[in-house]
Amino acid sequence: MSAADGDPSLRGPRGARAEPVGDDELEGLFAPFLGHPGVLIAVSGGPDSTALAVLAARWRRARGEGPMLGLVTVDHGLRPGSAREAEAVRALADAIGLSHRTLHWRGAKPTTGVQEAARAARYRLLTAEAKARGSGAIALGHTLDDQAETVLFRLSRGSGLSGLAAMRPASRRDGVALLRPLLGLPKARLIATLRAAGVPFVEDPSNGDTRYARARLRVLAPLLADEGLSAARLALFARRMARADEALERATDQAGARIGLAPWQAGAPVRLDLAGFGELPKEIGLRLLARAIDQNGREGPAELAKLEAMLEQIYARLKGEPSPFRRTLAGALVAIRRGELCVSPAPERRKGPASR
Numbered sequence: 001m002s003a004a005d006g007d008p009s010l011r012g013p014r015g016a017r018a019e020p021v022g023d024d025e026l027e028g029l030f031a032p033f034l035g036h037p038g039v040l041i042a043v044s045g046g047p048d049s050t051a052l053a054v055l056a057a058r059w060r061r062a063r064g065e066g067p068m069l070g071l072v073t074v075d076h077g078l079r080p081g082s083a084r085e086a087e088a089v090r091a092l093a094d095a096i097g098l099s100h101r102t103l104h105w106r107g108a109k110p111t112t113g114v115q116e117a118a119r120a121a122r123y124r125l126l127t128a129e130a131k132a133r134g135s136g137a138i139a140l141g142h143t144l145d146d147q148a149e150t151v152l153f154r155l156s157r158g159s160g161l162s163g164l165a166a167m168r169p170a171s172r173r174d175g176v177a178l179l180r181p182l183l184g185l186p187k188a189r190l191i192a193t194l195r196a197a198g199v200p201f202v203e204d205p206s207n208g209d210t211r212y213a214r215a216r217l218r219v220l221a222p223l224l225a226d227e228g229l230s231a232a233r234l235a236l237f238a239r240r241m242a243r244a245d246e247a248l249e250r251a252t253d254q255a256g257a258r259i260g261l262a263p264w265q266a267g268a269p270v271r272l273d274l275a276g277f278g279e280l281p282k283e284i285g286l287r288l289l290a291r292a293i294d295q296n297g298r299e300g301p302a303e304l305a306k307l308e309a310m311l312e313q314i315y316a317r318l319k320g321e322p323s324p325f326r327r328t329l330a331g332a333l334v335a336i337r338r339g340e341l342c343v344s345p346a347p348e349r350r351k352g353p354a355s356r
């Protein structure tokens with residue numbers, strides 16, 4: 001048995017030895033890059049995004065042509081070592097022949113919810129940089145293990161079907177494509193790839209910090225895998241949810257066009273035929289209501305449980321409960337009048353008398 005055989009980070013599910021990613025896999029992984037003039041590779045210096053950079057550079061070199069690739073690191077300025085980590089990514093970029101830029105999260109940092117704020121700032125900085133360069137796409141190093149963790153995290157938070165579809169291999173944010181070429185690969189294979197190539201990487205210390213729910217779920221992962229809830233199975237579950245979600249979204253488009261009494265326009269009130277709404281399958285009605293509220297509210301997406309409760313109240317009116325219906329949710333006003341379900345921006349809340 002070699003030393004590596006005993007290294008748990010090199011083992012895949014149920015102790016199977018993880019193989020480095022082979023050159024014959026690269027085209028399949030990176031073909032989605034081809035639709036873009038340039039791709040910014042978001043590299044924290046951790047194993048996943050380091051492997052992403054190494055593999056993408058290998059792919060690009062082998063084909064001799066393709067999109068411009070460049071590495072970008074966001075220095076959140078939250079840990080003393082963060083500038084050094086960004087410098088290590090620059091050294092990696094030099095070694096693999098790609099450019100590198102560090103983006104800084106400046107300004108005041110919140111004392112609570114700092115991880116969420118850092119994540120939002122990171123995406124803001126990355127999408128702005130991609131737009132400024134005309135790159136069109138950002139590549140992220142999420143793996144199969146991250147996908148599994150996202151499914152478990154969302155299950156634990158009561159997400160519905162769309163949330164359980166978890167991360168998509170390709171999505172959009174602020175007009176920029178987000179690509180996740182490694183979403184089908186276990187982290188153990190990426191670590192094996194870096195070890196085989198002799199490329200160093202760092203581990204984010206917050207990854208093992210059990211004050212965070214994701215780190216606690218990571219601790220549970222081997223136990224769940226023993227019960228059949230392996231990362232691969234959870235990721236397969238997410239793909240099936242994504243397939244169902246796409247079908248339901250399309251059915252929702254069609255239902256909206258069919259029972260809409262006014263054209264669906266960004267920022268415009270939504271008017272739906274109430275009887276037609278009542279005949280829709282519940283899931284489609286729920287999605288239409290959510291869209292109408294998203295479009296008219298100012299407070300972001302409404303919570304699923306609140307939407308479900310409102311849907312039941314609308315059904316009660318449809319069954320003949322006579323009381324008037326006028327409710328606000330997530331900054332939108334939902335009202336029933338003269339056979340119509342109307343969703344419009346909620347009036348500004350009146351402020352009480354000024355206090356001294």
Ligand SMILES: Nc1ncnc2c1ncn2[C@@H]1O[C@H](COP(=O)(O)OP(=O)(O)OP(=O)(O)O)[C@@H](O)[C@H]1O
Nearest residue numbers: 042043044048049072073074075119139140141142
């Ligand atoms: N500081 C950083 N600089 C550049 N890219 C980063 C940085 N941190 C994370 N990323 C990118 O985001 C990917 C996911 O990182 P990580 O899992 O730590 O973030 P997350 O917050 O859990 O992910 P998400 O932002 O999708 O929720 C990394 O593989 C990398 O591509």
